[in-house]
Amino acid sequence: MKMLNNFLKKINKPVPVFAQTKLEKETLNDDSSYTKPKTTFQDVAGLEEIKEELFEIVDFMRSPDKYQKMGAKVPKGVLFYGPPGTGKTLLASAVAGETNASFFNVTGSEFVEKYVGVGAKRVRTLFEKARKEAPSIIFIDEIDAIGAKRHLESNNEKDQTLNQLLVELDGFNKDSNIIIVGATNRLDLLDEALLRPGRFDRHIHISAPNYHTRYEILKVHTNNKPIDKSVNIETLAKKTHGFNGAHLSNIANEAAIFAVRENSEVITSEHFDKALERVIAGLESKTSVLIEKEKRIVAYHEAGHALTSNMLGICPIQKVSIIPRGQALGYVLQLPDEDRYIYTKEELIGKIKILLAGKASEEIIFNHKSTGAKDDLKKVTELANQMVCEYGMSNLGFMTIDGNVKTFLSEQVQKEANDIVQTCYDETLELLRNNINDLHVVSNHLFENETLTHEELKDLIRKECVN
Numbered sequence: 001m002k003m004l005n006n007f008l009k010k011i012n013k014p015v016p017v018f019a020q021t022k023l024e025k026e027t028l029n030d031d032s033s034y035t036k037p038k039t040t041f042q043d044v045a046g047l048e049e050i051k052e053e054l055f056e057i058v059d060f061m062r063s064p065d066k067y068q069k070m071g072a073k074v075p076k077g078v079l080f081y082g083p084p085g086t087g088k089t090l091l092a093s094a095v096a097g098e099t100n101a102s103f104f105n106v107t108g109s110e111f112v113e114k115y116v117g118v119g120a121k122r123v124r125t126l127f128e129k130a131r132k133e134a135p136s137i138i139f140i141d142e143i144d145a146i147g148a149k150r151h152l153e154s155n156n157e158k159d160q161t162l163n164q165l166l167v168e169l170d171g172f173n174k175d176s177n178i179i180i181v182g183a184t185n186r187l188d189l190l191d192e193a194l195l196r197p198g199r200f201d202r203h204i205h206i207s208a209p210n211y212h213t214r215y216e217i218l219k220v221h222t223n224n225k226p227i228d229k230s231v232n233i234e235t236l237a238k239k240t241h242g243f244n245g246a247h248l249s250n251i252a253n254e255a256a257i258f259a260v261r262e263n264s265e266v267i268t269s270e271h272f273d274k275a276l277e278r279v280i281a282g283l284e285s286k287t288s289v290l291i292e293k294e295k296r297i298v299a300y301h302e303a304g305h306a307l308t309s310n311m312l313g314i315c316p317i318q319k320v321s322i323i324p325r326g327q328a329l330g331y332v333l334q335l336p337d338e339d340r341y342i343y344t345k346e347e348l349i350g351k352i353k354i355l356l357a358g359k360a361s362e363e364i365i366f367n368h369k370s371t372g373a374k375d376d377l378k379k380v381t382e383l384a385n386q387m388v389c390e391y392g393m394s395n396l397g398f399m400t401i402d403g404n405v406k407t408f409l410s411e412q413v414q415k416e417a418n419d420i421v422q423t424c425y426d427e428t429l430e431l432l433r434n435n436i437n438d439l440h441v442v443s444n445h446l447f448e449n450e451t452l453t454h455e456e457l458k459d460l461i462r463k464e465c466v467n
């Protein structure tokens with residue numbers, strides 16, 4: 001029970017029925033209990049590319065000889081990162097299920113103890129046990145609790161625990177057949193030593209589900225239940241914009257409970273509606289549930305950013321999404337900038353235009369100004385100020401304007417920065433107005449699919465040109 005309780009405590013959400021029945025407890029001694037999960041990749045909906053990548057590891061664990069004969073390097077550590085409830089634990093247990101491995105499921109914070117040395121000892125015990133029970137998957141959730149960046153001067157308990165983890169990772173025998181999977185919501189917090197080759201060198205991002213994945217997840221969680229014909233999974237997937245896998249499995253479970261309570265033979269769409277209401281009511285941040293109108297606005301906003309970056313040919317986008325994440329209702333992921341240090345004035349102007357394009361797009365379509373551009377404007381202000389005060393790119397000439405000079409010139413600085421931003425805004429409005437069809441096409445695609453990749457964007461625009 002300890003594992004299950006931990007699990008429940010940790011995620012504070014019900015464990016789906018199928019996952020409970022699939023866990024078979026083997027041993028249950030305190031520090032390093034493990035299970036033999038029966039979960040397979042079929043239980044994990046969507047995430048096809050990730051499953052494909054993990055299949056390599058599964059194959060290696062099934063037939064290590066094949067790889068060793070070729071002198072291929074053995075994968076050791078995989079790191080899942082991304083928002084909570086998106087299936088990280090589920091995926092790790094599926095790898096164990098697929099390979100018939102022992103599954104050690106621990107949480108980083110369990111290792112952080114008051115007494116020096118205790119955490120390190122626990123890590124050692126865990127790995128000893130995993131070696132004994134190999135093939136094994138060690139899953140460390142919230143790995144940032146032990147793996148956060150170390151401080152040079154200190155040598156506290158946490159650092160000792162992390163050091164022990166590094167020792168264990170390096171000490172793996174080539175044929176020990178253990179894979180360790182770490183999960184975190186914050187990759188940026190981790191100590192670089194953990195991420196080095198030979199340690200957690202595969203990083204897999206797991207993002208919140210879009211419409212298609214939500215549909216798949218709902219199918220997985222309803223296909224073992226007596227569902228009435230009145231239930232439309234597609235509609236349900238549409239209504240649950242902003243929900244993660246954990247929420248969705250929760251809805252299916254709650255709907256089943258409502259049906260039982262009413263002595264119903266089947267789960268009806270009313271049961272699902274009630275379940276949906278209950279799950280929404282329990283959400284901490286209601287912002288994740290967007291009303292249709294807001295979703296439309298966010299789609300135009302993000303489409304504006306994406307299209308402008310494409311037309312200006314700078315800061316190429318990797319992915320645009322209108323799935324809420326934290327405080328943001330949508331976001332644009334840009335391709336890494338190849339460690340650029342130098343930008344020309346034109347490029348900075350381009351950056352400002354791309355940032356302003358969300359707001360401009362909203363103004364064109366809805367004729368309004370909304371609060372959705374707050375972060376964009378913050379960055380715009382910063383860039384424009386830097387252009388004036390640090391890079392000598394305004395009429396105030398080539399000088400650094402700071403300290404007393406800045407106070408003295410504050411009005412002029414503001415005017416120069418304002419001029420830059422206003423010109424950029426006007427030109428962005430014009431650019432988008434001249435390409436209004438593309439704007440509609442891209443935003444419609446975003447509204448329907450909720451995500452858009454670089455390739456999809458190029459395809460959409462190409463098609464638009466042909467028509």
Ligand SMILES: Nc1ncnc2c1ncn2[C@@H]1O[C@H](COP(=O)(O)OP(=O)(O)OP(=O)(O)O)[C@@H](O)[C@H]1O
Nearest residue numbers: 016044045084085086087088089090217245246249
């Ligand atoms: N892709 C998916 N397919 C099917 N079910 C899913 C999927 N993603 C999440 N779920 C459901 O949500 C539950 C919670 O997911 P899981 O615990 O794996 O998320 P997590 O990313 O590890 O979250 P946390 O960071 O909170 O630990 C799973 O038990 C499963 O029922």
Ligand SMILES: [Zn+2]
Nearest residue numbers: 301358373376
């Ligand atoms: Zn924006």
